[in-house]
Amino acid sequence: MSEDLYIQLIYKKLRGQLEAAEQVQLDEWLQASPDNQLIAESVAQAWELSGATTAPEPDIDLDADFALLEERIAADEAPPPPVRRLSSRSRWLSIAAALVVLVTLGLLLRNIATADPSWTRIACSSSTDCQHLKVELPDGSIAWLDRNSHLEYIGNFASADRQIKLYGNAFFDVRRDEAHPFTVSTSYGKVTVLGTSFGVSDWGDDQGWRVNVTSGKVAVQAQANTQQLTLTPDEASYFDPNQQQLKKTSTSTNTFSWHTRRFNFNDDPLSAAIQTLEKVYAVEIIIEEQALLNCPISVDFDNQTIEAIVSTIAEVYGMELEGGERRFRLRGGSCG
Amino acid sequence: MPGTNPTDEQLLALLKAGDRGAFRQLFDRYYKYLLVTVINISGDRELAREVGQEVFFEVWKKREQIAVKGPLKSYLRRAAVNRMLNQLKARRLQYLDDEQMPELSTRPADDPQQQLQADDLQSIIQQAIDALPERCRLVFTLCRLEGLSHKEVAAQLGISTKTVENQMLKALKQLRKAVQPYVSKGLCWLALLLGWWQ
Numbered sequence: 001m002s003e004d005l006y007i008q009l010i011y012k013k014l015r016g017q018l019e020a021a022e023q024v025q026l027d028e029w030l031q032a033s034p035d036n037q038l039i040a041e042s043v044a045q046a047w048e049l050s051g052a053t054t055a056p057e058p059d060i061d062l063d064a065d066f067a068l069l070e071e072r073i074a075a076d077e078a079p080p081p082p083v084r085r086l087s088s089r090s091r092w093l094s095i096a097a098a099l100v101v102l103v104t105l106g107l108l109l110r111n112i113a114t115a116d117p118s119w120t121r122i123a124c125s126s127s128t129d130c131q132h133l134k135v136e137l138p139d140g141s142i143a144w145l146d147r148n149s150h151l152e153y154i155g156n157f158a159s160a161d162r163q164i165k166l167y168g169n170a171f172f173d174v175r176r177d178e179a180h181p182f183t184v185s186t187s188y189g190k191v192t193v194l195g196t197s198f199g200v201s202d203w204g205d206d207q208g209w210r211v212n213v214t215s216g217k218v219a220v221q222a223q224a225n226t227q228q229l230t231l232t233p234d235e236a237s238y239f240d241p242n243q244q245q246l247k248k249t250s251t252s253t254n255t256f257s258w259h260t261r262r263f264n265f266n267d268d269p270l271s272a273a274i275q276t277l278e279k280v281y282a283v284e285i286i287i288e289e290q291a292l293l294n295c296p297i298s299v300d301f302d303n304q305t306i307e308a309i310v311s312t313i314a315e316v317y318g319m320e321l322e323g324g325e326r327r328f329r330l331r332g333g334s335c336g
Numbered sequence: 337m338p339g340t341n342p343t344d345e346q347l348l349a350l351l352k353a354g355d356r357g358a359f360r361q362l363f364d365r366y367y368k369y370l371l372v373t374v375i376n377i378s379g380d381r382e383l384a385r386e387v388g389q390e391v392f393f394e395v396w397k398k399r400e401q402i403a404v405k406g407p408l409k410s411y412l413r414r415a416a417v418n419r420m421l422n423q424l425k426a427r428r429l430q431y432l433d434d435e436q437m438p439e440l441s442t443r444p445a446d447d448p449q450q451q452l453q454a455d456d457l458q459s460i461i462q463q464a465i466d467a468l469p470e471r472c473r474l475v476f477t478l479c480r481l482e483g484l485s486h487k488e489v490a491a492q493l494g495i496s497t498k499t500v501e502n503q504m505l506k507a508l509k510q511l512r513k514a515v516q517p518y519v520s521k522g523l524c525w526l527a528l529l530l531g532w533w534q
Contacts, residue, residue: 007508008501039512042519046511049461050480058371058381065385066363069392076397226422 003039010043071118071154075165078119119165123150131282132259137162140175141182146201146258147282169201171259174216188239189222189246198231199256209239212251222246263301263309270295270313281306283326292317295335344408351399359399363392366409370416377477378420379466387419417482421492424474457518464514468507475500476507 009026012018018026029036124133124145133145137153139162145151149168154161162182164172174182176195184191186202188209196216202209211220213231220237221228227246229237236251253264258280265273271293274285283306287293295317301309310328314321319333342350342361350358367388374384391412395402404411465473471493478489479500486504490497 004505004509007512008505011504011508038516038519042512042516043508045457045519046461046464046508046515047480049458049515050465050476050511052458058368058375058384060368060371062364062367065367065389066360069363069389069396072389072393073396076393 006036007039007043010040011047014044014047075119075152075154118155119152120155121150121152124148124168125150137164139177139180139182142173144171144259146170166200166202168203169199169258171197171199171256173197188224188241189220192219192221193217199259206241208241210236210255212236212255214251214256220246261301261303263299265297265299267296267298269293270297270317273297273313277306277309283328285310285328286330287319288329288331289319289333292319292333292335348402348404348408351395352402354399359392359396362395362408366412367392369409370412373413373416374420376481377417377474378424379470379473383420383423387416387423390419391415425494457515460514460518461511464511465507468510471495472503472507472510475503479504 006026006029009018009022009029012022013026030040122133122135122145124130124147130145131147135143135145135151137143141162143151143164146169149166149170151167151170152165154163162177162180164182164184166184166186170184172182172184172193174193174195174197178194182193182195184200186200186209187204188202191198191200191211193216196218197214198216198218199212199214200210201207209222211218211231213233213235215233218231219228220231222239222244224239224244225246229246229248231237231248234251236249236255237246238249239246253266254276257263257276261280263273263276263280270287274287274293277283278285297313297316299312299316301312304312306328307324310330311321313319314330314333317330317333317335319330322329322331342358344362344365347358347362351362370388370391371381371384374387375381378384394415395412465476468476474493475489478484478492479486484492486497486500490500493500
């Protein structure tokens with residue numbers, strides 16, 4: 001449209017970039033009608049006014065905002081959380097594992113070690129016999145912590161954002177609150193949601209960072225390169241610390257087994273199933289007959305004790321079960 | 337010294353030594369200014385707050401290394417604008433597929449007070465800027481308020497200079513429409529004032 005062309009010329013003029021030939025063109029157009037002059041004037045005036053523009057003063061509470069800043073500084077200066085590993089070989093852990101103790105803790109445990117009192121820390125530590133810890137957050141959201149995991153949340157979520165810092169593995173069921181985004185920061189990245197359920201796993205090691213979504217929409221952002229993805233149900237993301245890359249994947253079947261204690265093995269090699277069970281129950285399962293490791297296994301387990309699960313497996317393959325508690329040995333047997 | 341305010345340089349020197357009081361004074365002096373800067377450019381109040389917090393967090397964290405050339409105010413402003421652009425770039429990735437950019441948080445219709453003041457040309461232009469689509473607004477304000485060239489804006493936002501030109505034209509057309517009813521025909525006062533078509 002020709003009018004656009006002249007507005008473009010006026011803009012060039014305003015920026016002092018109009019060439020002589022264009023000036024002639026513009027002058028002709030201006031002479032042609034008073035309407036054109038009005039347009040030109042309006043553009044010029046809009047340009048002038050917009051240069052001096054100021055949005056209405058934001059309503060800022062300097063004290064509150066400075067307090068927020070101080071919280072962040074204190075959190076940053078606090079000593080980093082100790083790295084804990086799934087290692088304990090003590091007897092009590094195996095007993096606990098066998099019983100699948102689900103510890104529910106609604107009380108807010110304040111960690112004395114944390115320098116900033118505005119951050120509340122809750123841990124599911126193997127040294128306190130913790131297998132699976134339900135945490136009720138101040139906004140009504142629920143977090144379930146896997147063993148050897150801990151989280152910290154800021155204040156009583158009264159500040160603008162619902163901020164969580166997580167080390168390890170956890171599942172979140174977030175109460176919807178559009179005004180206050182819920183963020184979970186881990187060593188490799190940050191997850192932002194409004195209300196949804198999802199799992200996050202990040203031990204800060206070479207296993208990387210995994211996010212699995214079960215409902216709603218989740219934004220994930222890698223710490224290293226601010227790469228971002230949006231995930232919808234049954235989608236997952238994986239940050240590979242070696243390649244420093246965030247990728248979209250899908251949620252695999254037993255991702256949440258640590259939380260639900262439900263397992264669904266469908267033609268998986270026995271070795272993979274054993275590995276999953278070992279991890280969830282913190283036990284050791286030894287198959288003596290190496291040839292059996294590739295046998296396919298198709299079976300569901302729902303909230304069973306590890307003893308019950310292992311004896312079912314032994315029965316299926318005609319294996320002899322030895323040991324118990326946290327170390328199981330399976331002898332003989334065949335795929336058939 | 338009672339009655340005298342310490343200069344920015346004095347406060348910076350104290351800050352380097354880890355003086356929290358000096359940090360607070362600098363915060364009181366420039367936090368709001370940074371927020372207004374970011375709101376003027378982006379129209380996004382939440383983002384402004386995020387950026388303001390980030391900038392001061394970094395100032396504290398890097399207080400020992402900080403090297404300010406020129407006035408502290410411009411240093412902070414640059415830091416805020418850069419941070420804002422980074423944030424927007426990161427967000428943009430998320431919206432790259434679908435053109436559904438998030439709506440601006442401040443819309444003229446949201447604020448009846450603003451409507452009442454609509455007789456004031458300055459607030460009319462402000463409303464018109466607030467009503468621009470996000471990308472269009474950013475292109476316009478970065479050119480107009482930050483004085484960036486088309487090329488610089490294109491590089492900052494990761495778009496082509498052609499897109500910058502198109503967005504500038506779009507913005508000017510919309511702002512022109514907002515202003516035009518209040519510009520009296522034939523008066524040409526502004527044109528005369530500016531020596532506009534000499």
